[in-house]
Amino acid sequence: MTATTTAIDAVAALAELAPIGADGTRGGWSRHLLDEADRDMRAWFERTASSLGLAVETDANANQWATWAPDGATGPAVATGSHLDSVPGGGPLDGPLGVVSAFAAVARLQADGHAPARPIRVANFAEEEGARFGVPCLGSQLLAGELGSDRVRALTDATGVTCAAVLEAGGIDPAGIGRDAARLADMALYLELHVEQGRQLAPLDAPVGIATSILAHGRWRVTVTGRGDHAGATELASRHDPMMVAAATVRAARGRALAAAPPTRSRATVGKLQVIPGGSNAIASEVRLWIDARAEHDADVRDLVARIVADAEAAARAEGCSVTVAEESFSARVEFDPALADRVGDALAPGFGAVPRIPTGAGHDAGVLAAHLPTAMLFVRNPDGVSHSPHEGASEADIRAGVDALTAALRALTSGDAR
Numbered sequence: 001m002t003a004t005t006t007a008i009d010a011v012a013a014l015a016e017l018a019p020i021g022a023d024g025t026r027g028g029w030s031r032h033l034l035d036e037a038d039r040d041m042r043a044w045f046e047r048t049a050s051s052l053g054l055a056v057e058t059d060a061n062a063n064q065w066a067t068w069a070p071d072g073a074t075g076p077a078v079a080t081g082s083h084l085d086s087v088p089g090g091g092p093l094d095g096p097l098g099v100v101s102a103f104a105a106v107a108r109l110q111a112d113g114h115a116p117a118r119p120i121r122v123a124n125f126a127e128e129e130g131a132r133f134g135v136p137c138l139g140s141q142l143l144a145g146e147l148g149s150d151r152v153r154a155l156t157d158a159t160g161v162t163c164a165a166v167l168e169a170g171g172i173d174p175a176g177i178g179r180d181a182a183r184l185a186d187m188a189l190y191l192e193l194h195v196e197q198g199r200q201l202a203p204l205d206a207p208v209g210i211a212t213s214i215l216a217h218g219r220w221r222v223t224v225t226g227r228g229d230h231a232g233a234t235e236l237a238s239r240h241d242p243m244m245v246a247a248a249t250v251r252a253a254r255g256r257a258l259a260a261a262p263p264t265r266s267r268a269t270v271g272k273l274q275v276i277p278g279g280s281n282a283i284a285s286e287v288r289l290w291i292d293a294r295a296e297h298d299a300d301v302r303d304l305v306a307r308i309v310a311d312a313e314a315a316a317r318a319e320g321c322s323v324t325v326a327e328e329s330f331s332a333r334v335e336f337d338p339a340l341a342d343r344v345g346d347a348l349a350p351g352f353g354a355v356p357r358i359p360t361g362a363g364h365d366a367g368v369l370a371a372h373l374p375t376a377m378l379f380v381r382n383p384d385g386v387s388h389s390p391h392e393g394a395s396e397a398d399i400r401a402g403v404d405a406l407t408a409a410l411r412a413l414t415s416g417d418a419r
């Protein structure tokens with residue numbers, strides 16, 4: 001394949017993506033697995049890859065890949081990229097920044113006449129946020145064989161449509177999802193660039209950072225069942241109101257996380273609640289809520305969740321309600337490969353000096369892959385630290401610095417003597 005010299009400006013590319021999935025109701029962007037916005041993002045991925053002369057494919061798990069393998073590039077690829085889906089009403093950078101920067105870096109290397117000793121492969125991992133089917137990093141977890149295919153096929157979205165049906169409608173054979181050993185083996189390493197989430201780089205006056213670890217984290221669905229009734233006609237003393245239990249659970253999440261931290265950096269959040277039937281003049285019959293819990297180590301997370309659930313059960317007993325809890329996902333603590341982080345740090349040193357090493361509380365496909373191949377992450381400074389919100393941001397200068405950093409790292413990781 002011949003190299004092209006198409007330049008990609010990451011800031012301009014992000015602006016091009018801005019209309020896709022813009023959420024007029026919630027603000028921000030909503031792009032979920034194979035919905036219209038996600039399909040438009042995927043079409044952009046294909047167009048951009050083609051403009052660079054990369055070979056594009058969608059794997060059996062709905063992940064997209066674009067490979068630059070000029071003459072002399074042999075062996076497993078150096079992979080980079082991120083995801084193009086979002087949380088509901090999310091920010092512009094969580095995900096797209098890593099994909100856009102990857103293409104911009106490849107374009108820069110091509111223009112510079114770089115001759116990679118390994119193929120460079122850009123990834124768009126499917127459903128990283130898990131917003132549609134509840135399970136984060138769906139594409140990378142399937143690829144890595146960390147999710148049961150039957151379970152994934154049977155997952156349903158908020159409208160009751162199965163994941164199998166969504167995949168099929170999107171041109172993915174649901175029977176084929178699952179561990180892809182050949183694709184895993186064809187990656188020498190994975191380097192993901194991502195907007196920083198949390199505010200660690202700004203006080204250090206650093207435009208980029210290198211990840212060290214990810215907190216252990218997971219999601220639990222709590223279903224509280226009570227007795228639906230009339231808001232005006234039902235005596236307070238005779239109610240079995242699941243909303244009271246839900247409120248106690250929300251407070252328990254904050255209280256138990258506070259009691260656990262520090263030094264465990266425990267945090268627990270209820271950010272999603274469904275009230276059935278959801279009438280303002282009706283006592284609910286059922287409330288579903290989701291606990292997102294994170295902590296330094298796996299056992300800390302499990303202990304935190306057990307305490308919150310015990311509080312929920314106590315509240316349910318007091319209200320004459322019942323509670324069931326289902327674990328939707330669990331992601332063990334991740335330590336990124338220190339040797340790869342050192343190589344990335346060395347590659348960045350000429351342009352960036354000593355790049356800070358920082359931990360994160362956010363989950364990533366790089367975290368999933370870390371159990372299978374060397375992985376590293378680059379973070380681009382986020383001035384306010386805000387993410388999973390329309391207010392997420394990074395300066396144009398820092399976005400361009402991120403591309404500079406990724407380009408330098410990919411150049412070093414694919415130079416002849418890096419093999």
Ligand code: GLV
Binds near residue numbers: 136361362363364
């Ligand atoms: C993904 O960004 C997560 O940490 O939930």
Ligand code: MN
Binds near residue numbers: 087094129362388
């Ligand atoms: Mn995210």
Ligand code: MN
Binds near residue numbers: 083095128364
């Ligand atoms: Mn992300």
